[in-house]
Amino acid sequence: MTYEFDFAAVLEYWPLLVQGTWTTLRLTFFCTIFGILIGAFCAVVRTGGPGWARHLVGLYVEFIRNTPLLIQSYFLIFGIASMGVRLPILVGATIALTINIGAYTTEIVRAGIESIHRGQLEAAECLGLSRVQTYLHVVIRPALERVYPALASQYVLLMLASSILSSVGVEELFGMANRIQSDTFRNFEVFVVLGVLYLILAVIVRAGFALLGLALFPRRRKLGTPL
Template sequence: MAYQFDFQAVLEHWPLLLQGVLVTLQITAVSTVLGIILGSICAGLRTSHVRWARAVVTVYVEIIRNTPLLIQAYFLIFGLASMGVRMPFILGATIALTVNVGAYTTEIVRAGIQSIKRGQIEAAECLGLSRFQTYLHVIIRPALERVYPALTSQYVLLMLFSSIVSAVGVDELFGMANRIQSATFRNFEIFVVIGVIYVLLAALVRLFFWGLGQLMFPRRSKLGTPL
């Protein structure tokens, strides 16, 4: 019996797909901004001379990197709820994605910080820059510039990994696809459609980071260094 393809039945539910795309972009954008902030702070602490701060960040990074994102999301949403701490599903999912990507950002940024030569820091101190100015202009900014391609890839993966939070009740793109599949019973068609959408979203995220890189690190484009 030949299978009859019917993409029209799926595309008729485009408002749900659009809503799912918007939710996916929303949680990705918030998690990206918070993840960069969290990762940069933790990377600074992990490369500092404060032993207890290095130990705390190391434990955080190792726990997050060695446990599945789904378990982290379940813990934040359902685990804490069992102890009386309740939060909206989308908030819990955003926190889970932020905490997860923050750990990976920490390691990426740490590699960038460790690539900064000691002589550059000493030169900044000789010029009278404060600790904050030295960290901002001599350490963290050049470090982010060097690891920017790796960060871009990590945050594209973050957008793709957001599909996992559909398992905890968030109606992002994959969650909406499951609802459409349940209504139409068109498994093949719906997953082809959202596969194409995810490819387009990944391209969009990469394009955004490319443009952001052109603004933040103009020297890379002048040197012909890929972003």
């Protein structure tokens, strides 16, 4: 028995694929912004905050990094709804992904902060910089510059991991592919197209991070350091 490939039957559903791709890109964009903000804040708290705050951030990081994203998403999306707070499914998915990626970002940025030499902090004190100015100009920016390649890779993985949210009703790219698969019964063709689309998206997201890195870190651009 031979199998006849029919990609045309799958590509007829291109509007659904475009819609799913757009949803995936929106999820990635908003989760990247909020995830970096949460991660940078928690990293600062974990490295220089009061003891109780450091322990609290540590519990958050360990809990998120040691439980599956699917379980986190389920309890966040449906847990919020069970408390009477009705949110659009895309908003709930954004919250779930942001909380997840925030924990990983915290550890990456913390590594960057801890790589800052103590002498630079002492020099900032000698110049009369306030604590806030020291963290903004002497700690956070150089730390982000050092760990930027790791952050970029982590957020590409975030884009790919968003496919898990189709299991809780989010109609991103993988969710739309499931709909096409149930209509056409062309499983192999659907997953081939899906793999190609995710590969293209990964290249686009990585290129976007590379361009952003060139804009944010001109020293890397001058030195030709990979982003």
